Amino acid sequence: MNEAVTEAVLETSGLTKRFSGFTAVDNVSLSVKAGSIHALIGPNGAGKTTCFNLLTKFLQPSAGKITYRGDDITHLKPADVARRGMVRSFQISAVFGHMTALENVRIALQRERGASFDFWRSDRRLQRFNDRARALLEDVGLGPFADTMAAELSYGRKRALEIATTLALDPPLLLLDEPTAGMTEQDVARIVDLIKRLRQGRTILMVEHNLSVVAGLSDRITVLTRGRVLAEGNYETVSRDPAVITAYLGSDHA
Amino acid sequence: MFGFSRAQLISLVILIAVVIAAPFFVYPIVAMQVMCYALFALGTNLLMGSVGLLSLGQAAYFGLGGYTAGYLVQSLGLTPEIGIVAGGLAGGLLGAVFGWLAIRRQDIYFAMITLALAQIVYFGAVQLTGFTGGENGIQGIPRSALFGLFPLANDHAIYALVAVVFLIGVVFVHRVIHSPFGQVVRAVRDNEPRMVSLGYRPASYKRIMFILAAVLAGIAGGLKAMVMGIQTLSDVGIATSGLVVLMVLLGGIGTIFGPIVGALIVIAMQYYLAPFGAWVIVIQGGIFVICVLVFRRGIVGELAYRLKSPL
Numbered sequence A: 001m002n003e004a005v006t007e008a009v010l011e012t013s014g015l016t017k018r019f020s021g022f023t024a025v026d027n028v029s030l031s032v033k034a035g036s037i038h039a040l041i042g043p044n045g046a047g048k049t050t051c052f053n054l055l056t057k058f059l060q061p062s063a064g065k066i067t068y069r070g071d072d073i074t075h076l077k078p079a080d081v082a083r084r085g086m087v088r089s090f091q092i093s094a095v096f097g098h099m100t101a102l103e104n105v106r107i108a109l110q111r112e113r114g115a116s117f118d119f120w121r122s123d124r125r126l127q128r129f130n131d132r133a134r135a136l137l138e139d140v141g142l143g144p145f146a147d148t149m150a151a152e153l154s155y156g157r158k159r160a161l162e163i164a165t166t167l168a169l170d171p172p173l174l175l176l177d178e179p180t181a182g183m184t185e186q187d188v189a190r191i192v193d194l195i196k197r198l199r200q201g202r203t204i205l206m207v208e209h210n211l212s213v214v215a216g217l218s219d220r221i222t223v224l225t226r227g228r229v230l231a232e233g234n235y236e237t238v239s240r241d242p243a244v245i246t247a248y249l250g251s252d253h254a
Numbered sequence B: 001m002f003g004f005s006r007a008q009l010i011s012l013v014i015l016i017a018v019v020i021a022a023p024f025f026v027y028p029i030v031a032m033q034v035m036c037y038a039l040f041a042l043g044t045n046l047l048m049g050s051v052g053l054l055s056l057g058q059a060a061y062f063g064l065g066g067y068t069a070g071y072l073v074q075s076l077g078l079t080p081e082i083g084i085v086a087g088g089l090a091g092g093l094l095g096a097v098f099g100w101l102a103i104r105r106q107d108i109y110f111a112m113i114t115l116a117l118a119q120i121v122y123f124g125a126v127q128l129t130g131f132t133g134g135e136n137g138i139q140g141i142p143r144s145a146l147f148g149l150f151p152l153a154n155d156h157a158i159y160a161l162v163a164v165v166f167l168i169g170v171v172f173v174h175r176v177i178h179s180p181f182g183q184v185v186r187a188v189r190d191n192e193p194r195m196v197s198l199g200y201r202p203a204s205y206k207r208i209m210f211i212l213a214a215v216l217a218g219i220a221g222g223l224k225a226m227v228m229g230i231q232t233l234s235d236v237g238i239a240t241s242g243l244v245v246l247m248v249l250l251g252g253i254g255t256i257f258g259p260i261v262g263a264l265i266v267i268a269m270q271y272y273l274a275p276f277g278a279w280v281i282v283i284q285g286g287i288f289v290i291c292v293l294v295f296r297r298g299i300v301g302e303l304a305y306r307l308k309s310p311l
């Protein structure tokens, strides 16, 4: 990657989050380059999910600044961040359990295409989104499950459905929180494949625990421990860093 | 048809048959009252069942609808359809303001805010005697001719009007639930943070539902004022707010036909238990407790569960 010339899509400076005295995210400065896959790794409790919550405005930072495409978004509302094209997935799978897989994807298509407020129309109007929704389900290997209730899908498939729903918005900046957590190896391979295909024309920031996934995918890795940035660089640099080996692998294998 | 499931279509046919036959078997006045309260409960269920918000102040919109219709028809001599439509609009406007204030709160705080706001309306109704008649209410609202053409003085004539408005209300509520908007509301209910992460602003959808519920309450209140010929403080009081919640719970929260069955049972009890005087409330309370213990889903909810089909 020609990192020197590509500019940052998402930047933070001094990002900090304190929960009643406990600092979960401590003075984190990140710079996510356009078109890159950037991984955020670190042991459990390092503050990765909290970081995501701050970036997507689900939490308000105690200090620091967030810039997205040059705009200060520190005080935006979460729905507005999503509307600007920064869309996240959740660590705990977030699907609409009482709706079919197809309806799950359609709900994401519905808002952008202006069919979410009409209460006087029949919901058969939503069928015009079916083709696009089915194509997205095919993409994540859920083609045969279009009419299955989301709650009845296996864990791995729920994760896949969540990604398909996120992709329905075609977000230029995709934030994935442990997309492969709890998946079988086969599912992981499919998601890794998908992420490789997805990177065309977009930037991906992902939290990941599975090191082999990160190694094969990411251009840049930020290692977080106890809310602080411990190291940053490509896989080779980071994986050889002695501090990373003790902090990350140490506690992970404890 | 119209997106109704098979079981719902059968229920709708039964409902229409019952509505047509009822005035020949029971006092038309009672049947009309049931339909007015059923319409009120249908709206309340949009909030309770679809959004999952318990409002303890729905009587504010019901009462305002009644006062508006009563005032326009009695004092200004306007025709009943204008009164009823104005009742719905007044309810909707009040709902827009109160919804804007209440929707930011969750759960019990939401219930408390709606209750407090409704109490303000109640005290307003006591004070604004020029509009509401205060303690006396509005008495002797004339049943003037519909559109100035069709006399409503006869019970069967006004019955036809109430039946038509009520059945349109049933179809309307079904449509709202099965609309693109209804789909969004269902998804918000299912997983609100996920909807936010997809760029939705859930509060907007809840507010619209709040307004729709208030409009239906206002129309129901206006219709009831026309039917009864009087409009009193009790329609805007907390007991009425409680009554409509009871109807929804008894019939089956989140079902189409539940609120109707709930309204039928509650109003029928009030009539047939009237000889017991003050005991009515105790008996009603007892029945409510038993229902909650035996059918937690409500009567229609339980039936739908057994039939494995939405009703």
Ligand SMILES: Nc1ncnc2c1ncn2[C@@H]1O[C@H](COP(=O)(O)OP(=O)(O)O)[C@@H](O)[C@H]1O
Pocket (backbone or CB within 6 Å): A019, A024, A042, A043, A044, A045, A046, A047, A048, A049, A050, A051
């Ligand atoms: N809402 C919260 N209130 C208090 N503490 C929290 C909250 N959210 C997260 N934390 C704490 O912040 C730390 C970081 O959590 P998290 O960001 O979920 O870590 P990770 O995703 O890296 O595993 C943990 O110690 C967690 O207990």
Ligand SMILES: [Mg+2]
Pocket (backbone or CB within 6 Å): A048, A049, A050, A091
């Ligand atoms: Mg996490």
